[in-house]
Amino acid sequence: MTADIVVIGSGPGGAVTATLCAEAGKSVLLVEEGQNLSLQSAPPFSKEELLLKYRNAGICIAVGPSKIAYVEGRCVGGGSEINRGLYHRAPEYLLDQWRAVFKVDDLSLDRLIPHFIACESTARIEYLHGDAPLISTRLRDGAARLGWQATEAPRLYRYGGEEKSGRKQSMSETFVPRFLAAGGRLIADTRANRLTRSGGKWHVKALHTPANGPPRPIEISADQIFVACGAVQTPALLRRSGLTRNIGNSLYFHPMLKVVAQFDEDVNNPGDLDPVHQIREFEPSFGMGCSISKRPMLGLAMVNHANHFAEIDRHWRRMGIYYVQAASGKATVRNLPFFRDPLVRVWQNGADLRKLADGLKRLAEALFSAGAVAVYPSVQGYPVLRSMEDVRNLPATFSGSDGSVTSVHVFSSCPMGGNEAICATDSFGRVRDADGLYIADASLLCGPTVVNPQGTVMAIAHRNATHAVESRFN
Ligand SMILES: Cc1cc2nc3c(=O)[nH]c(=O)nc-3n(C[C@H](O)[C@H](O)[C@H](O)COP(=O)(O)OP(=O)(O)OC[C@H]3O[C@@H](n4cnc5c(N)ncnc54)[C@H](O)[C@@H]3O)c2cc1C
Known part of the structure; x- marks a missing residue:
C-alpha cells in the first residue's frame, strides 16, 4: 500500500x-x-468494553520498587x-x-x-445540563467546608439531545x-x-x-x-x-490512589449522570476527584477490605469511589526479545510516595467533611477510617509495592x-x-x-x- x-x-x-x-x-x-468499533458497541465502563477496547483487557503494569497498574485504549x-x-x-x-x-x-x-x-x-466541551449527581456534590461540599477550591470539570461531551445521559x-x-x-x-x-x-x-x-x-x-x-x-x-x-x-527514557504517569467513601444516605443512584467535580486546591502537587462507582467497581476498589464486602451488598447506594492523583513516577520503556509488549520500569522516589500519602489524607478529610461515615482506602494493610482522628494516624508515606497505585494518564x-x-x-x-x-x-x-x-x-x-x-x- x-x-x-x-x-x-x-x-x-x-x-x-x-x-x-x-x-x-x-x-x-x-x-x-x-x-x-462504534462508541455504542459496549456499555461504558463494562467488562465487555475492557475486553474489546483496552490493551490486554486493561492489565498493564509498570514494575519497580513501587508498581503502577496502568491502562491504555486499543x-x-x-x-x-x-x-x-x-x-x-x-x-x-x-x-x-x-x-x-x-x-x-x-x-x-x-x-x-x-x-x-x-x-x-x-x-465539543460542555458542562452538565442540570444537577450534578450526589457523589460529585458531596466532594464539592466537603471541600467547601474546608475552604478548598472544588469545581465542576467540563467534559468532551454533548449533553441534551436524544440520549438522556448525553454523548461522549x-x-x-x-x-x-x-x-x-x-x-x-x-x-x-x-x-x-x-x-x-x-x-x-x-x-x-x-x-x-x-x-x-x-x-x-x-x-x-x-x-x-x-x-x-x-x-x-x-x-x-x-x-x-x-x-x-x-x-523511551522519560515516561511519566499521574499515579492514583482510590478510596471508597460510605455516607449515611443514598448518593449512588442507578441512572445518575457521571460525577464531575474535582478539588484543585493542591495542584500541582496533587488533584482529587470522583470516579464511576458502579457496584462491580465498588467491589474492586474494596478488594483490600474483603471482610467488609457485605457492606457493599447492603449499602452500595451509599457508597462512592474517589481518587487522589499526583504528577510523578518517572519510567523507561524498553523492548524485550520475544515479548510483544515493552517492559516499563518505574521509579517513584520518597517525595513522590509522600505526596500521594498526603493526598490520601486530604481526600479522606474532604470526605469526612462531606458527611462520610467510613472511608476505605484501596491500600493493602490500611484500616477502615471512621473519623478525622483515624486520618491523622495514617502513615506519612507508603511503599506502593502492593499494586494499589494505578494510572490512566501516561506521557x-x-x-x-x-x-x-x-x-x-x-x-x-x-x-x-x-x-x-x-x-x-x-x-x-x-x-x-x-x-x-x-x-x-x-x-x-x-x-x-x-x-x-x-x-x-x-
Ligand atoms: C481509562 C482512561 C480514562 C481516562 N480519562 C481521561 C479523562 O477523563 N480526561 C482526559 O483528558 N484524559 C483521560 N485519559 C487519558 C487520555 O485518554 C489520553 O491522554 C489520550 O487518549 C492519549 O492520546 P494518544 O493519542 O497519545 O494515545 P492513545 O489514545 O493511547 O492512542 C494510541 C492508539 O495507537 C494504537 N496503537 C498502539 N500501538 C500501535 C501499533 N504498533 N500499530 C498501530 N496502532 C497502534 C492504539 O491501539 C491506540 O488506539 C484517560 C485514559 C484512559 C485509558
Whole structure:
C-alpha cells in the first residue's frame, strides 16, 4: 500500500493529525492496531468494553520498587473511546516551564489557545445540563467546608439531545468521521511492527489481523510518517525500528490512589449522570476527584477490605469511589526479545510516595467533611477510617509495592523541544536525524500535565500538524 502520509495510531493525537493532513489534500492512511468499533458497541465502563477496547483487557503494569497498574485504549479512537472526557486546557505555568527547560520554540498558552479552540469546535466541551449527581456534590461540599477550591470539570461531551445521559465526544464520533470525509483511508486491526527507510521513502511493516480471516503481513510506503501509538507504544515502535535517542527514557504517569467513601444516605443512584467535580486546591502537587462507582467497581476498589464486602451488598447506594492523583513516577520503556509488549520500569522516589500519602489524607478529610461515615482506602494493610482522628494516624508515606497505585494518564516518553540533551524531537515533533518522521501523541508532552491530558494532547497535535502542513510539506 502507498500514501503520501501514514499516521500510526488513531487516538486523540493521531486522529487530529490525520484529519489536518487529509484536509490539506494529502493522501493519508490511518493505521490502527485495535478494532473499528462504534462508541455504542459496549456499555461504558463494562467488562465487555475492557475486553474489546483496552490493551490486554486493561492489565498493564509498570514494575519497580513501587508498581503502577496502568491502562491504555486499543481501538479506533484510542483512549478517547474509553475515558471520561474530563477536559482542561494545559495550565499556563506548565507551558512556560516546558518552554524554559525543554526549549520548545513558540510555545505559550496564548500561542496554543487557537489550537485548543479549533479542537473544541469539533469535539465539543460542555458542562452538565442540570444537577450534578450526589457523589460529585458531596466532594464539592466537603471541600467547601474546608475552604478548598472544588469545581465542576467540563467534559468532551454533548449533553441534551436524544440520549438522556448525553454523548461522549470521542475520536470515533468527531475527528475520525471528519478525516474520512476529507478522503482519508482508515485501516484497523493492523499493528505496525517496524519502520524502515529506503529509496527516500518510509516503509511500515505491519500485521493485519482481521476478525474473519487469517493474519496477513502488509507493507505500507509513504513520504512522511506520524507515529501516534500512545506514550508507551510509540517509544516501543521507534526503538524496535532502531531509533533510540532520548526515546523511551522519560515516561511519566499521574499515579492514583482510590478510596471508597460510605455516607449515611443514598448518593449512588442507578441512572445518575457521571460525577464531575474535582478539588484543585493542591495542584500541582496533587488533584482529587470522583470516579464511576458502579457496584462491580465498588467491589474492586474494596478488594483490600474483603471482610467488609457485605457492606457493599447492603449499602452500595451509599457508597462512592474517589481518587487522589499526583504528577510523578518517572519510567523507561524498553523492548524485550520475544515479548510483544515493552517492559516499563518505574521509579517513584520518597517525595513522590509522600505526596500521594498526603493526598490520601486530604481526600479522606474532604470526605469526612462531606458527611462520610467510613472511608476505605484501596491500600493493602490500611484500616477502615471512621473519623478525622483515624486520618491523622495514617502513615506519612507508603511503599506502593502492593499494586494499589494505578494510572490512566501516561506521557512524555519522547519529549519535544530544542534541548537536544533530553528531547527526542524538535519543537514541532520531527524525530531528530530522521527526515519525514514525526511523533504526534502524548509522548511529545514534556512532562505530566497535572490536569486531565487529552485536551493538551489534541492541541499540541493540532499545532504541530498545522506547522507541518504550512511549513514542511510544500
Ligand atoms: C481509562 C482512561 C480514562 C481516562 N480519562 C481521561 C479523562 O477523563 N480526561 C482526559 O483528558 N484524559 C483521560 N485519559 C487519558 C487520555 O485518554 C489520553 O491522554 C489520550 O487518549 C492519549 O492520546 P494518544 O493519542 O497519545 O494515545 P492513545 O489514545 O493511547 O492512542 C494510541 C492508539 O495507537 C494504537 N496503537 C498502539 N500501538 C500501535 C501499533 N504498533 N500499530 C498501530 N496502532 C497502534 C492504539 O491501539 C491506540 O488506539 C484517560 C485514559 C484512559 C485509558
